[in-house]
Amino acid sequence: MLLGGWNKRVQRGFPGPGWKNTTQQIMSMLNIDLSFRSHTCGELRPADVGEEVTLCGWVQYLRQDLFVIMRDFSGLAQILIPQDEDKMNLKTALCDLPPESVIRVKGTVRLRPDGQENKMPTGEIEVLAESVEILNVCRKLPFEIKDFVKKSESLRMQYRYLDLRSSQMQYNLRLRSQLVMKMREYLCNVHGFVDVETPTLFKRTPGGAKEFVVPSREPGRFYSLPQSPQQFKQLLMVAGIDRYFQLARCYRDEGSKPDRQPEFTQVDIEMSFVDQAGIRGLIEGLVQYSWPVEKDPVSTPFPCITYEKAMKDYGVDKPDTRFAMKLMDISKTFHNTEIEFLKDALNQPGGCIQAICIPDGAKHLKGKDHESLNFHSPDFHYFLPQRPLLGKLRLQCAELLESSGVAVRDPSAFHFLWVVDFPLFLPKEEDPDQLESAHHPFTAPLPEDAHLLYSLPHKVRGQHYDLVLNGCEIGGGSIRIHKASDQQHVLETILKEDPSLLSHLLEALDSGAPPHGGIALGLDRFLSIIVGAPSIRDVIAFPKSFRGHDLMSRAPDFVSEDELKSYHIAVNWPYIKAHIC
């Protein structure tokens, strides 16, 4: 009667000491007084035998005109349809009922007859129905709600409310909610962070080509949906909030780029009087505290490597450290080589020869694999892209090995890694004499490089840090510039930008800004890695399609000219519009 005991306890009040928020316990905490049911389908056990229960849920399927398998969010229960003469109406009603119809069943819990038990959590019991109420009849079903039924992505999106009934999507959304709740507990209750909501109707960032615009009712004036609350979080530090966090909705209009969500969520954090080690420690604790109980625990601190070492060893700034196969410099071996293209490479200034050692590669990789890996590419002759190319090659090799059945990466392993000491500025692609921010213009230099900011800015390393999980960047942040003079120098002298566009931030830094830093974690990406989903669409309740459409409601949609008038805008039709409006 443990679960029953919990239920009663919750009805009386709230959880006491020793309470742990495991999924099981949260489910049993439901205050069933609030709803029509006495129990959830999935919680019934032999200990409940003899209890009069009321269950509400969906008809999963009927079996032998004798059983209804009934489902709610917590699991399945078997309902036994009485075969008595005087209950024939009940049998008739149930047996005609389409799957996914909604019913309320009153009945008594009993043990299943010997030999009829199964391994479902409720597999030892069944409920003998005394009365049944049909709450809604399901009339239309574009696909069956069975996990093994394959649905096209577009059908899943169009009927998302059905797709979400699958056990995987139920798990993903519930895990997301629990993980976020634990993060909030850690930040708010353990570390005194203040949850502050910042506006999403803001001013357009100069050159913010990826920002959606929102017309206002003042002619020509537009709000903009921000890509992140970067300015607000820094202003909150100036305001003395000390520790800020927010589960922030962010917007990015990547137009034609496929498989991006126009809106996504980041765990946005900023702290005053902190250094890199402080932020890293905070985030390691955050991940550890919120990590799903059903997974192996995460150990901290996370390993930390410099950008330089990441590029040298893995050819990428977000290495997948679940496997080795590091890049090796084998220039010395080919010191006296006669092979022409290698000789050429070594003769270039700074030229070198790098290699990846694939364990048992000769055994596992076939001729066609070599082709697909594009060995001997002429691109390899050039020094600069050589390492990123090898970084890609390393991942391709891992995939090829795995597709031949070799265990390279443990799919249940989670390898966290900090990457630090990025360059603060990079040469602009279109004009390498000009510098641009490697991340954003608010990142502070490493203290030991700070003096170079005014002499050799291209040599300055920034106090930026990326959090990498299994080869994906799941977060990034920095210690910020907190002095107006430094910020102005970076904007005006180094980046050649007009500082007046950020005058409110510069003024704020001059009004007693504390040293501060922060980070943002990409919640959707983080979750998709935890649950092993192929796309972030699988951890978002109502995602947009590949092309940014909502296939259920058909957004974005046409708006009448008349409705646009109050915003003083008109559509520039690229062709004759008559056939649309």
Add this chain to the structure above:
Amino acid sequence: MLLGGWNKRVQRGFPGPGWKNTTQQIMSMLNIDLSFRSHTCGELRPADVGEEVTLCGWVQYLRQDLFVIMRDFSGLAQILIPQDEDKMNLKTALCDLPPESVIRVKGTVRLRPDGQENKMPTGEIEVLAESVEILNVCRKLPFEIKDFVKKSESLRMQYRYLDLRSSQMQYNLRLRSQLVMKMREYLCNVHGFVDVETPTLFKRTPGGAKEFVVPSREPGRFYSLPQSPQQFKQLLMVAGIDRYFQLARCYRDEGSKPDRQPEFTQVDIEMSFVDQAGIRGLIEGLVQYSWPVEKDPVSTPFPCITYEKAMKDYGVDKPDTRFAMKLMDISKTFHNTEIEFLKDALNQPGGCIQAICIPDGAKHLKGKDHESLNFHSPDFHYFLPQRPLLGKLRLQCAELLESSGVAVRDPSAFHFLWVVDFPLFLPKEEDPDQLESAHHPFTAPLPEDAHLLYSLPHKVRGQHYDLVLNGCEIGGGSIRIHKASDQQHVLETILKEDPSLLSHLLEALDSGAPPHGGIALGLDRFLSIIVGAPSIRDVIAFPKSFRGHDLMSRAPDFVSEDELKSYHIAVNWPYIKAHIC
């Protein structure tokens, strides 16, 4: 050493049994290892005497070249500047420092000399500085950070990062964060609700004149920022989520209407297999659980009156029940009256005479008050608006009495009230033969009125409920229609709307929708009443001005024609645009 003990405990791990989240304790939970400081300014007490401490914060003011009063989010601490010869550099640095500069002080806690204590929480101790680091010099201050310095609203908005340093705004934002955290604990941990994020880039509601549009990169196609997640929350019930909540950002473009925020936050809740009583019980528990500990506890259940009784007794559907002065029908008294306008009123069909009895009114209300209350208004002759007018009059009288010093409403009292049994439909103002939804078209009828839906729809009462606090509507919700046929009847036959525009919702209701209902609480309004703020702007970190502007960054702002091209829109300038672009 209690606080020190807490600190150490938190550094070791996480809070154990018996932990209570009071503000005081949350503050002492700060894991100070993460930051440069060893203690916060406000936490030092005589028990800390002899401790070497490091504090970080702002210079509140200097006193007699001898003390620095230093501030952080937790409070003030007095720093004693050493007067020794060998510490003169320290004295010089501090004494030249403008207020609001940021410093780090290392020193030793000591008792203040006898007679120099004060009533501040840290008033018994001071910190003898050993070293001081100036972290940032404050150069510009448009106004002093002192609670008694009055600032204009526009100055406060323009320099919001300074305005937020005031103790009142710090309190408001921190209370908001704590209240929301408690709400989440209650919903998520106690009642198994799932926190689900729903999209804010959605499809425009037909006739949704108050919805902001967001142009997409497809010509003529727009997203819309929804006024609430109404459709999504219902679809989540169809999806079997069972219990959903979200702190949802909502958008409403009220154009010229002053003092409205274009974006605001609602506590959005939906449940399956629930009736009105279930939702009301849930919300009463939610308010009780999250209620600030420093206020008198809230008792439940909240009183509940019908819409009809609210109109009859108070002349308004959101009565302020902190005071009586109910409307009274005194028609009988004037049965044989010779007073012409009263006689006329009684001769109207359904005519009556209503009055408010103002206790000691004759004593407190003067001649000019009578004028301002507009007694004997000819409007009073008409039956329909008579009650709302008296409802307004009742509030005006209360204000007048209070301005003459009579205690009418206890400013520390919080009177919650449910208002139920609203009419489901109302006659359209512009065409009284047509009906429109009193709230929205998804509200289910009262079970006992359901049969009238197909015969006498204007007589149907809906399962809508409003939550009223001190005369303000802070929430509203309903049990929803869960059968497609009923929903189609309401949309098509009663409201004469095109049901194809909501075809995805109708299809969803036909796919096994459970009975469900929900509510949305206006978080900003709720908080502003709790803290006694005159405007919701005082509980929002970065609100828009009266006219919907962000005065700090100057949003909304002009966007170049070129930038608008990718959205295929152009501005329709109402005048010659040359002088702007």
